[in-house]
Structure formats: C-alpha cells, structure tokens
Amino acid sequence: MQFGVFSVGDVTMDPTTGRTPSEGERIEAMTRIALKAEEVGLDVFATGEHHNPPFVPSAPTTHLAYIAARTQKLLLSTSTTLITTTDPVRIAEDYAFLQHLSQGRVDLMMGRGNTGPVYPWFGKDIRQGVPLAIENYHLLRRLWREEVVDWQGRFRTPLQGFTSTPRPLDGTPPFVWHGSIRSTEIAEQAAYYGDGFFHNNIFWNMEHTAQMVALYRRRFEHYRHGAADQAIVGLGGQVFMAPTEAEAKRAFRPYFDNAPVYGHGPSLEEFTRATPLTVGTPEMVIERTLGFADAVGDYQRQLFLIDHAGLPVETVLEQMEILGTEVVPVLRAEFERRRPAHVPSDPPTHGSLVAAGPDAPHHLVTPAQSASERAAARVGA
C-alpha cells in the first residue's frame, strides 16, 4: 500500500502570528515537504494545480521535475490535474516528459476544478465541466497510446496526423486516477477505463465517501476489469497529531477556526465527528485511518493533507516525522494483515505496468470494450 501527502498549495496567513508567507516561501515549503516525504519513508507526494491566488502551484510538472531530480524513490503525483481547462495535448506531452526525467516515478489524478472564473480564463465553460472531462481524457488516452492521432471533438481544434512527443517512457503511459467528491459520472469514468478512483475524504462524511467508492467498485466489475474489491481506490484524509489529544487540539484549533473552506463554521469537535479529520494522538490517527477500510474496503493509496490553513512549514515537517516513524509503519502492517490475497496491495506503478507487457489492457484506449468483446467471443466459442 502507498502512503503519502497531498498539498493544495494555498498561501494562507498563519493566524497565530499574522504572518503570510511569500509565494517563493510557499513553493520552497512544498519542496521541503516533498523531500521530507522521501526522507521519512512515505511513498507519494502529490501537488494541486491552480491558476488563481491564493494558490501557487500553477506549473505542476516544473515543480515535480525539480523534486524528481532531488529524490530517488518518491512517486510524484497530482491532486488534481485540471483535465477540463488544460489542453490534453499539453498534459500528454508534459507528463510523458516528466516520466522520462523521473524514470517513471509519476502518476496523475484528474480533476475538474470548481473555481468558476478559471474556466473562461482558459476559454471554457464550467457548465460543460463533465463533458470536458470526458472528451479531454479520452483524447489524452489516445495521445499516449496511438503513435499518430487523427481526432475531432467539441472542445478543441481538430488534430490531423499529430504525434505527441516524447512518447511515454517504455511505451507505457502513466497510471491515472480520477478524483471526485460528489460527481458520479467521474466514478463511472474511472470504472470504465479501469483507472484508479480517489476520494479526497476531507469535506464530507465517511458514509458519503463510501457510497462513491461503492459505485466505482460496482461499475469497475461491470466493465470486467476484475472483481469489485480489486478496483484501485485512493483516499485522502486530514490529521494533526501531538503526544496528547488536548495538546493536538490546542495547537491546531486556531488553524482550524480560520481555515479556508470550513473556518468560522463548525467547531473543531463537530467537524471531527462529521468528517474524517482527526486531531489527537498518533494512536487515534491509526485507529481512525484503519477504520477507512471498513467503510470503503481494502484500498491501495492513502494521502494525508497536512500543510494547509497557514501551518508553518516547521510544524508540517514535524507532523511528517510522526507520520513516517509512528503512524505509517503501523498502518502498513495492519492494512496488509486484513487484506485478502486477491486484493492488490499497491496501485499499478511504472514498473508493474512495464512488467505486464505491451498486450496488457493498460495499453488499450478502451479496455472495457475489449473485455466485453473477449467475453462475447468466449460465449460464441
């Protein structure tokens, strides 16, 4: 199972000091967090993508390439890549390039983005969010899997005899996740292609997250990629730890109370009850996180959000130290103990996808169609 951290990349005032970091300081903090992830034995660092203040990460592949050059094993990912407003040709090229630079240590998570004005800034319409995600991603799959692409669609200028360069590393496109909090079409999309499904698991109650994952699993099986419990699931989560619960709450409360999104709303206690947020001891975090698998089934990737709401980078690095030394080793052992043998432990990686060979379903644009054709052929024979 993979563990890691994901960052939104917000530039937020520290409410305890009144100080707001500069953009440069925030970028540097994100880099230090990524390097720390490798140092403390985490597997994944994922960066958000935004094109509006107060967020810095507008150029994810630039940043991830820099991190790749300074790490050996860390897997680089996104949370999320804006499949709606980014030209799929740019995504195909940028991330294939990043694959080459990082020796395959890259996967991506597609997301739509929910900031209205970003769409018109990139010539798009937010009301077309789902159709954009569908058309753009389908083109992206073709660009990575077909040498020469002739294409015509609704949202982008047609392509005639186009080859996306460089070709994916070892002719093997990166693994893709689809992230969505509430849109069932996106769970359906992930299931259709046999891709991973990620739920951010921060803003909604666990029962809701479980419904989204259950839908994805049911449709993954429907499209014949495997049994429902073999579908590739990732979850987010949000924690803050200290040796005692009281100390954790005391330290985190000013950040919670002023946080973007839910600050000045529910109390820390209410929000902790209603959502997966855990503020307390490492033991409490372990217990709560293990409970996620009771809700959504045994899953493959757990990412924690730990660097938002103006928390100073030193505090974040301390939190990562606790995660890496006290929490994740226990979670690894316990999650493996409960996982049935036929349920994959890890999501596909570049290594496993190359090992599966060029005839594996991953290399097909629409593996679900091919699976149903194979099934029909078996019935016919």
Added chain:
Amino acid sequence: MSRRIVVLTAGLSQPSSTRLLADQLADAVTTQVSARGESLEVDVIELRELASDLATTMTTGGMPTPAVRRALDLVSAADGLVAVTPVFAASYSGLFKMFVDVLDPDALTGMPVVIAATAGTARHQLVLDHALRPLFSYLRAVVLPTGVFAATEDFGGGQSVELSSRVARAAAELAAQVVAETGAVGGFVQDVAPARRRRSGTDLDTDVTDFETLLADLGQ
C-alpha cells in the same frame, strides 16, 4: 392510504404568530383531507431549531448536519408543503431562505405548496406574491393560488373571520392536490419529456448513465 405534509415555520419568538398561523393551516389541511376520506400526518419543522445546523451546513460546502439531513429527507418525501415565514426587511426571513438554500434543486419538484407569511402590518402582504411565489416557482413546486398573509390585526377583531376563511381556502386547495391521484393511466399519455424526479439529494444518485453513452454523446 395516509398522506403526509410538512409544515415549515420560520418564526423566532416563542410563541410566535408565525407558528400560530402554521398550526391553523395544519389543522385546516387535516380537516380538509379527512373530509376527502383520507388520513393525514403532519410533520412540523421549526427552522429556529436548525439555525446553527444550517450555518454549519453553509460553511462546510453544503455537507448537511444529521439534523438538516433529516429535515431535507422529510420535506422531499412529503405529499405537500406549508411554508410560513415572518416578513423581515420586506421579504422572507434569512433563516427561512437559509433552509431553502440547502434544498436540492429537485427537492420540491412537483410538490404542492401553500405559501404563508406574517408581519406587523398588512402593508407587507405582497411579499407572498413578490418574494415567496417566485422562489417556489423557481424550485418547480406547484404553488397554490391562495397564499395566506396574517398581520397582527388579523388575529383579533373583525379581520379574524376573513383570515379563517382564507386559511380554509388555501387548505382546501392543498388537500385537493395531496389526495389527488398522480400520473396518467399507463400507456395512454406519452410524456413529451421524461419528468424530473423529486429527490432530497442527501443520498448519492447511483443510477449512472453508461459511460459509452456519455462518450457517444460527444461523438467520441
């Protein structure tokens, strides 16, 4: 078959004239439904009791608290609605609108609704038709023709008879809708467009469109 209505009341004081009007409407609807040979259950939602839950729901990106969730499910499962608000600053109250704002866009689709309001003076009575009626029309509710407005003076003296008859008229209109058989005889009417389903939105709609259809719609 027993019918069920929900009464939404947004009064703030206790007792409130808004609740008083709400109770009169509820009783009148019960009488009118009984007169049509059916029984009626009435659930009253005092929005004041949801005030901080509604604020929490608003500040967490729309995640309903358990109490808000129960109210949303109750409303969308009802056969009819009576909505009563005090008039604040020439419109429905903020608390009343907060509840309406957390409703799913299809929470009241096709729902028969009686609109009612209270105020200190009769000069506010057009709030019914200038604020409440368009609000519920937007939500695709069936807003009944008779709205009920009660100023303080309507609760006593010569005006009170008129209020009672207005309450009875609105209740009769709602009762007729609540006991009416819905839908056409199967096979005899071809819907021009498939009807929108009413839903509280508190649970995921897992009835997904097959992905190949979504792709085909885009010509891919």
